[in-house]
Amino acid sequence: MIAAILDAGCVWQPDMDRAAVTALASVPNSNDEYAGAIYRDAQGRYCYSTPVRGADDTFSFRVVLPTGTVLAGLYHTHLGDDGLAPLFSAGDVRQADRLGAASYILVRSRGIVLRYVPGRTGTMPIHRNGSLRTLTVSRGENLGVSL
Numbered sequence: 001m002i003a004a005i006l007d008a009g010c011v012w013q014p015d016m017d018r019a020a021v022t023a024l025a026s027v028p029n030s031n032d033e034y035a036g037a038i039y040r041d042a043q044g045r046y047c048y049s050t051p052v053r054g055a056d057d058t059f060s061f062r063v064v065l066p067t068g069t070v071l072a073g074l075y076h077t078h079l080g081d082d083g084l085a086p087l088f089s090a091g092d093v094r095q096a097d098r099l100g101a102a103s104y105i106l107v108r109s110r111g112i113v114l115r116y117v118p119g120r121t122g123t124m125p126i127h128r129n130g131s132l133r134t135l136t137v138s139r140g141e142n143l144g145v146s147l
């Protein structure tokens with residue numbers, strides 16, 4: 001399985017949002033989706049992994065944690081411009097909640113970065129295609145940057 005490893009160019013600093021935005025700004029602008037990890041060290045500083053390429057809206061990679069760090073967040077890109085692109089999907093929300101880690105998405109068609117923080121960012125139920133099944137998604141919080 002592909003590994004997300006610490007980006008050699010990352011400078012450890014205290015702002016997690018900044019780490020995520022810097023990581024997302026480094027993602028190749030292509031028709032593939034990319035994802036990666038945000039690390040926190042014992043001094044409360046953040047850095048990011050290199051981006052890993054996904055396929056068909058799913059990602060499968062393992063996160064290599066540098067010594068003395070924990071997983072603080074994940075980042076990935078959303079392609080397309082349908083109504084779901086600017087939302088954290090049910091899978092995104094579930095994953096962040098399960099890991100207890102923040103999640104960041106770059107909505108490529110709009111050039112915006114959104115943040116989801118478990119237990120803090122609001123969620124909403126949606127029904128897909130008339131299905132009775134409810135999915136829990138999130139609009140996230142717009143970081144107000146433009147990429």
Ligand SMILES: [Zn+2]
Binds near residue numbers: 078105
């Ligand atoms: Zn997603």
